[in-house]
Amino acid sequence: MGPGSGQAKLDPPPTPHDLRHTCASWLIAAGVPLVTVSRHLGHESAQLTANVYTDVDRSAHQVAADTMAKLLNPKNPKKKAAHEFGKNYRAALTM
Structure with missing residues (x-):
């Protein structure tokens, strides 16, 4: 983990998957188009992103x-x- 997670004293420390999910959630909440978020995550389709993150926005x-x-x-x-x-x-x- 990077220096940020150590300074935060998170217990348990976030996994790379947790950070990825947080990144996607923040992008969607900020109004980034779902297709852009999907591509950023490397998802095969925007439908997959929509299925996972529809509850976020x-x-x-x-x-x-x-x-x-x-x-x-x-x-x-x-x-x-x-x-x-x-x-x-x-x-x-x-x-």
């Missing part, structure tokens, strides 16, 4: 909810654009 659920709330707000000028997009998308699916 709980804030993404709140961002999604906030975005939908803004789009559904009747005073939001983007609501009309979102509604038109949804209507056109549904129409394209039925063709």
Whole structure:
């Protein structure tokens, strides 16, 4: 282990796997795209990274909810654009 783990007096000291998991968790929490984190870790696919680390970024659920709330707000000028997009998308699916 490097000098940082000795100074921290961690018991038991973190394993390389622990440090790898911490690195990935911190990158995801900082907003680094999952594909980038996946490549950084050397995972074969981003799906593997998503399967292992989906519980890390709980804030993404709140961002999604906030975005939908803004789009559904009747005073939001983007609501009309979102509604038109949804209507056109549904129409394209039925063709």
